[in-house]
Amino acid sequence: MNKLQITLAVIKPHVVKNLFALESIQKRIECEFEVVGIREVVISREMAERFYAEHRSKFFYNRLLSFITSGPSVALILAAENAVSKWRQIMGPTKVYKTIYSEPDTIRGQFGLSDTRNACHGSDAMESALNEINVFFPDFDFEEWRKNHPTL
Numbered sequence: 001m002n003k004l005q006i007t008l009a010v011i012k013p014h015v016v017k018n019l020f021a022l023e024s025i026q027k028r029i030e031c032e033f034e035v036v037g038i039r040e041v042v043i044s045r046e047m048a049e050r051f052y053a054e055h056r057s058k059f060f061y062n063r064l065l066s067f068i069t070s071g072p073s074v075a076l077i078l079a080a081e082n083a084v085s086k087w088r089q090i091m092g093p094t095k096v097y098k099t100i101y102s103e104p105d106t107i108r109g110q111f112g113l114s115d116t117r118n119a120c121h122g123s124d125a126m127e128s129a130l131n132e133i134n135v136f137f138p139d140f141d142f143e144e145w146r147k148n149h150p151t152l
C-alpha cells in the first residue's frame, strides 16, 4: 500500500563540493519529493557519533567519521509516498564499486567514489528517519507536520 512518509537524506561532503553533482541531485529530488527541510551543515564529531552510533564497532568507523566531518554536507527532510524506499532506490546500493556497473543511473552509481565516499545517505525506516531528522533538524515538529498531512 502506498503511504505518505518522510525520510532523511544527506548529501555527503565530496558531492557538496561538486556544484554540477549537487545541482543534478537537487533537480532529481525536486521532481520526486516535497522538500520539507533543507540545511547545509558541517557535521561535528559529536553529531557524527550520534548519527553513526550503530557502526561504532565497524572497521570503517574512523574513516567514516573523518570523511563525514571533513566539509559541508546537505541534509534534507523529504516527503513522498513510500519516501524511505523511494529515496533508497534513487540512491542505489551502498557498495559503489559494484553499483557503478550494476546501477549506473543511481546517485551512488553516478557520484560515488568509494564505499565510504558513496555520495549520500538515506534512512532505512520511518523510525530511524525520525531519530536521524532529530540530529539535523532538532526543531522539526513531526506531530505538527503530520496534522497538515492526514494521509501519513
Ligand SMILES: Nc1ncnc2c1ncn2[C@@H]1O[C@H](COP(=O)(O)OP(=O)(O)OP(=O)(O)O)[C@@H](O)[C@H]1O
Pocket: 055, 060, 064, 093, 094, 115, 116, 117, 118, 120, 121, 122, 123, 124
Ligand atoms: N565496507 C565499507 N567500507 C567503508 N565504508 C563503508 C562500508 N560499508 C558502509 N560504509 C559507510 O558507512 C555508511 C553506513 O553504512 P550502511 O551499511 O548503513 O549503508 P547504507 O544504509 O547503504 O548507507 P547509509 O546508512 O549512509 O544510507 C555507508 O553509507 C558508507 O558511507
